[in-house]
Amino acid sequence: MNLSVKLGSLNLKNPVTVASGTFGYAYEFAGLVRLKDLGAIVTKTITRNPKPGNPTPRLAETPAGMLNAIGLQNEGLDNFLEAKLPMLKKIGTKIIVSISANCLDDFIFCVKKLQDSGVEAIELNLSCPNIKYTGLNDKNKSVMFAQDEKATFKAVEAVRNNFKGTLITKLSPNVTDIGAIGKSAEQAGSDALSLVNTFTAMAIDINTGRPKLANITGGLSGPAIRPIAVRMVYEVCRHVKIPVIGMGGIMNSDDALEFMIAGAVAVSVGTANFVNPKASMDIIKGLKDYCVRKKINDINKIIGTVKL
Amino acid sequence: MIQQVIAKIVKNKKISPSVNYLELEIPEIFKTLLPGQFLHIRILAAVDPLLRRPFSVNNVIKKQGSGCYRVAIVYKIVGKGTQILSEKCRGDELDVLGPLGNGFDINSCLVKKRSVLLIGGGMGIAPLVYLAEKLKKQIKQGKIKAFIGTNTKKEIICVNEFKKAGCKVMISTDDGSAGFKGYVTELFEKYLSDPQSLNHIPYLYACGPFPMLKKLSELARKLKIEGQVSVDEMMGCGIGACLGCVIKTKNSQNSVIGYKRICKDGPVFDINELDWGE
16 A cells, blocks of 8 residues: 655655644654654754744643744754754654744745755745744735735745755645635745644633733644634645645544545644644554555545545 | 553542542553653543643552552642543543653752751642652651641641651641641741751752742742752643743853743752743
């Protein structure tokens, strides 16, 4: 049975990846998960310079979901290249490095260095809801790249011109027409898309009257968002020809299959890693079992087969 | 090494109006548990409540005649997760991740004829029992003092357990319904004001609410007392990956250096290491 899938020129041994920010730099899960069995590992987002992250509290639980406002805390590109990338390369699966920046120069700086370090694939995080981008648009307003077709195009184009490997663009669900943004990333040369990032959301402690997060708002993830994410993956797949990595509240293989039938070539497990560290392993097994049960010899045969 | 295991509930009983005592049968791997470490427990195999809940270890009990270890947890019913947990029965199973966190360093207090002072506030009392148990093998009977404080008499927990571990127990309640009337930090200050109490250099181990630990760290700084504090925060993964449960730390020059992860770098920190804010 074939479980392998392709994201542009990147071959994954199976469609199951772990979502950026929910799996650290993988070594945190080393004793709990057979890391090399994963289709790919998407790292926590790194930035050119270290970022301290947002004030606390950074997490809140909501019905079937959670809010986070970590604020891309990371130790910066140089630390990543020295301390983390060598360990990741030894794992024996595909490594997708997630990067973010608030200006094009920093994006270009990062991808050049990553390319020189032998990184095969990059995920452009244009959609973190917890940091503000400035200096991109003419009017100096702060905007999320992935909320603007032109900004998305410019960022993807700038990176594309400086990176030969597989380029994945991560989209935000906090938009009116996600298909149009996906199309924009495709036209600018992205090899694949990943969606969705978290939904901007808010929770309030009724006893104190204060927001539950110090950042006031945060990103909602978990099963609560899954049906919206499935709809968005379905919509984007109708707009673009490049492969899509689907995610949003995937807890088990049934959830993963839903995204694949909607059109996703691969899936990412996110919040589920916190709830059940072995979720990704269970999902790989569940996909195999499904193929056996349905007498399917190639997992690619189910992608985008939703019957309308 | 961190394990994800299924643990059977042996006991789950009320010990005060809103506090339960939980005993779990756990494979032998958990005999390596250190005081101050915690377990991250999935209470339901469902999506609501979604996240695991972190629980400090109250004690580790070796079952006579078998290699089986039971882990005791004392928890307060504060919300949906702990409410559901309180309804679980003997024989029910829980998905447990652990042992997690660094735990208390018990060697620090053993040097230079120190007197060991445990200070617990509210549910922060619970994890100090296991610490006392570990310390009793190395410290003379009566040399460990446990200061425990709660809002009111009904909430006092673990007194007998501390006594069994050879501790002298001093109690405070905010409303004066038992022991000293006032905060446990005030009781502790009063103790320190007796010159005899400083015959041996005190070493502190504390766990409790943020304002209590902040006050203790101010006292420790003023009196040049060393010690460790265990802090509590809402957690995501519990294994250091999500960076959800961080706390600001300082260097020896007292300037803020950045966030550390409570679940992985803590929950126990040097009493002078944390930035308590304004």
